[in-house]
Amino acid sequence: MSYYQLADSPLALGNENMGDNNDSPMPIIGVYVAAASLACSFAMFLNSCLTFINSFPKFNLRFSRNFFPLNATWLTLLAVATKPVADLTTPKLSYQDNQAKIMNTVFLTVAMGNFFTSLGSMNNADIVTNLTALSILVITVVVDLYIQLRFHVFDTPSSLVIIIQIALLFSTWITIVSSALAVPAIKKRAESKYQKLASDERQMKAGQQHYRVEELRLSITKYWVMAASGSPQLLMKRLVTFVYTNIICLFSALIAFLALFSYGMVNDYNSIYIQIHSEYKWSVDLILLSQYYVTLPTVVIATIFMISVVGYKYENNGIRISREEVTIESYWTEKLVEWRQRSIPIKFKRCTLRKLIHSIKSLILNFCILIQIVNVMWCKFCSVISFYLVLPLLLLVNPLGKLINHYLGQLFRKKKVSEVDLNCFVILLEGEKQFPKKLLRGIINRVDKLVEMGKKQRPHNLFNLLNQSFSFGGVVQFDSNRVPSLLSGEPLNCWTLPVVTLTSIAIAIPNIASRHVDWLVSSANEGLRYASLIDVLDGKCGLKSSIKNAADVVWVGVELHRKWLDMDLKRKTGEISSVKDIIQDLTNVSERIVMEFSSKENRMIVENPLYWPANVLAANSMYRITRTILLYYEDGECQGEELFRMLICMIADILAACLTNLPHMIYTKCISNAIEERLKSVRAAAIIFGETEDILKIFEERKLSNVGPSQPLCIDEWRGWIEQQAALVSSSATSNGASSVESNEHVVIKMQA
Known part of the structure; x- marks a missing residue:
């Protein structure tokens, strides 16, 4: 008697009913997994909405934060959310189990893409700690999936999708580690350029005890441009590796959608695997729903981001790719080179042993440098390919965007200062020729909106x-x-x-x-x-x-x-x-x-x-x-x-x-902060200026400032x-x-x- 004949027999039916009547913890565990997935999905959805709204310079939010940062809390929830992918006890998976394991892999890939920008706001110790925890989670998931593939736990269509998703997941992890290695050097260069610009500005203000209201507003705008263009989050978004992670997230989500709809079209699959029930029972549908929830915004936001990146490149260079697009900047390998040149902290009596260990360390780090260079080159190559693939879409969307800007620009845009005058205050990454004009205009409009927000809260x-x-x-x-x-x-x-x-x-x-x-x-x-x-x-x-x-x-x-x-x-x-x-x-x-x-x-x-x-x-x-x-x-x-x-x-x-002392307090808020807190401090200064502008003008008229x-x-x-x-x-x-x-x-x- 075959398996399916046995499944239709009264004995099998009785066993199945007995199994249903037995109390099983798996549905409760499934609810727990779904709750963790929903929390992560909601945080990622808020991040996506924030990114979408911030892509329009005319709008301004009262808050600007990362709702899904790389830390112990979200890593723990993510580990709970990806529990189904680590289940190795089921010899044959149901249709929902196959989908859940695929979605777990996609979910982890998308989550790492959301973690990317939070790397900029962490110090070196936090980066090492959090990346170590993330690496353990990713390696565990990859190993579990490999074991299940090795023992043919997945059905044939799912096996192919899982192999692709493992490759995408591993690529995302490598890209995040590669970017984390460059973060200290990037922040050091940005801080150096900021201090140079701020020093030049202070020298111009040297000996000036009091500030006129308009001069103070111009200073706030200058420091806002410096803080915004040099903020760790925006610096990370301008890296080619961030573009690459968006490409992977988009590709991974699209494959998940295709797998979902293609399985419903396969009759053999429906007739065989639909009869196998998941151990999570009814809760597996909650897991799928909570994790599918985040894929659609990911596709939308990644598409918008790719169009905007292509638009900035097209604005600067047309359809031509500049030499800087294929050049490896020094900040990618600076940390690895520094580690290679550093002495070994452990002291050995024998010089020969020290030489051997130092040679092994140099060999390992040379290999890591090579991997870093190859990875960055691959990211740049994919970025160039995506540029030409998305360019036709941009040429179709661009006229529509100009038409919308024409009608909405008069309502929302109130340009106080010409962006041409503030180009010299933009902090550029190594290899960047110029800052996109639309992005600079959006930054200037943002500070104007903050001042207007302050005016609505006048004391x-x-x-x-x-x-x-x-x-x-x-x-x-x-x-x-x-x-x-x-x-x-x-x-x-x-x-x-x-x-x-x-x-x-x-x-x-x-x-x-x-x-x-x-x-x-x-x-x-x-x-x-x-x-x-x-x-x-x-x-x-x-x-x-x-x-x-x-x-x-x-x-x-x-x-x-x-x-x-x-x-x-x-x-x-x-x-x-x-x-x-x-x-x-x-x-x-x-x-x-x-x-x-x-x-x-x-x-x-x-x-x-x-x-x-x-x-x-x-x-x-x-x-x-x-x-x-x-x-x-x-x-x-x-x-x-x-x-x-x-x-x-x-x-x-x-x-x-x-x-x-208000002008001095506002000016001090603009200049005396660490790079991670600088944007928030200048934002507060702009709002306070808007709140107190009338008071400052009265003081100026009465000459009380002197x-x-x-x-x-x-x-x-x-x-x-x-x-x-x-x-x-x-x-x-x-x-x-x-x-x-x-x-x-x-x-x-x-x-x-």
Whole structure:
């Protein structure tokens, strides 16, 4: 009796039913595999969508990231998703099993293609670690597939497809390893070119203490072009190996689709293998669905990418292939040559043994260099072939693209700066003649979109608050030298803590309309965001970190709950009717907090403000400011509305003095970052510029940018400078007699401008 006759017998049917009734873990495992596959597919789909949208310069995203990077998390999920390909226990596969193993191989190939750009954002240690893990996974899959081919587990049509997919998978892995070897040299060259361009730009700005608004915007655009063209992700996308991985992913996905549809056309296959059931049972369909899900976007995105690459080459050289297209750049073999020339870290007593090991190492690395050269040459050859294959498609699509750009360009494109003027700020790879004009135009349009995005988030309340500043006098007035210190040491000042304390006092004043209090809190919150960024730029940032932390801790309670260190400010208002009594109560509470700290803590900690906790630093600030207010009103009654207006003016003065550093802060964000974080930092600078452009223009019109000390980042420097100006005015008034009032008014007007 044949196998198929036995399968139709009642005995076989009974056995089959018994097998179905038995509890099997395989469907549950299949669901687990499908869930891991779906997570990977969704991440790759987001990457594909991001790549697709970024291919249109007119659009701008609020985020730019890699959703599927090469790391331990995604490698673990990928290992789970490719479990069916490693199953070696089934002697004969069902139709779904054949498809699942083919899709596993395609899935791993596509996943490695998505991993490619994340190589640029990793350091050397991460590259070695992650590539080692990826290599173990790929080699395991290849070996398992070879064993199954060796023992004829696959059907005949599937065997041919699996052999092709193994070749494509292995080629992708070799290409990724080859590209990873070139990453350090590529980043080193890009960083060197960036530092040269940035140094030339800084030399042009040397001696310039203040920046005009338009000059600052142009500087942001220049640094954006440098950061974008030299970003690790874009550098990786411009490598010929990236083009090759896209070709492989496209070819692999197309073969999977052809295999899927061709098997349905084979009658013999349907009549024989359709009767064999998968051990994963119904869950195998979930696995296939979750992995087929990622192949269609892969085909679409890879096709779009190939058309865009061919378009850039056609734009630069026409149908001719330049010599650089077939030249091996030095960065491909630089790391291998460096390893070959490096001495052996292990020391041997015998010189002969050292020579032998060094010769073996050189021989192995020479072989690796040869493989690297051959692989890059093969990638370049495939790139050239793909250029001529895709060129007819480009010539058909190009007129349609120009027509779309013609109609949409007026709506989305707003070119601020000519890309011709910024060509010298583009960071080119070795072997690149010029940067594609469309890509450069897209980069410039992107920074314009970021500025426009910032303009939609303007701090309107802060802008209105700054209009309440009549001078910078509040920088000195909030803390009087006549107030004695509670402890032997006094902490340094920063911009944020005085603003937080003054706002807390303003909230505690009775009989103030809630809308005015809410407006002040909102205005201070907008100002504190920029003040905290400027505080970080202070040279004494390390010494003031605890003070900044105290301001952050206190502000959470003030903004959200109208509480200062768990003290309900509005409740205190209801208990005490007099404004002066409220200020005195805040003084007493803050003094008690500081004195309790001094009585309980170690003397060395008490004498060093660096070690004071956040509540003590906040209490010390509250004590000094409230005592200063009480000194101001010591001979008269304190009126609530008058004090509220005075506090608003102080806060406005402090924030106005602080925000004169905005151009310096924006410029610093553009220049002081590592290559992996540079694009993100310049992006933040462009958005902040858009948010604060109106404030910067007001400062420029009033000439406030030219007012202040030589070290304007520090509030203590401002206090010293204002006191010095007041002393000069006082001495001038003494010498000129009757003209003293006029001189004093002149200084105030100059500061207000």
